[in-house]
Amino acid sequence: MQIPVIKKLVETYTLAQLQDAEAAMMDEQKPTIEVEGKDEGECLTHILASIYIKDKMENHGIAFNQALRDFSQRVRNSIS
Numbered sequence: 001m002q003i004p005v006i007k008k009l010v011e012t013y014t015l016a017q018l019q020d021a022e023a024a025m026m027d028e029q030k031p032t033i034e035v036e037g038k039d040e041g042e043c044l045t046h047i048l049a050s051i052y053i054k055d056k057m058e059n060h061g062i063a064f065n066q067a068l069r070d071f072s073q074r075v076r077n078s079i080s
Helices: 003-012 015-026 040-058 063-077
Strands: none
Touching: 003 063, 015 040, 015 063, 040 063
16 A cells, blocks of 8 residues: 555546545456556556545545544454
8 A cells, every 4th residue: 555646536527536446446457547557456446546535525524634544444444
């Protein structure tokens, strides 16, 4: 998970565009937006993180840094 890539996605694309990219990847298709990552798994992680963060920012008024911390905490809790 690369924070600069996630930040770029959040700043560049709308929530709908990010969700469309997620749907494309889940259907094993190439997303219409550019997503950096070393493999498809990392690209999907970047998209999922961006969707979570963008939603928190737009619908809950949370700043990027706090939304990123929330996402990171959620990931840590899911693997522990």
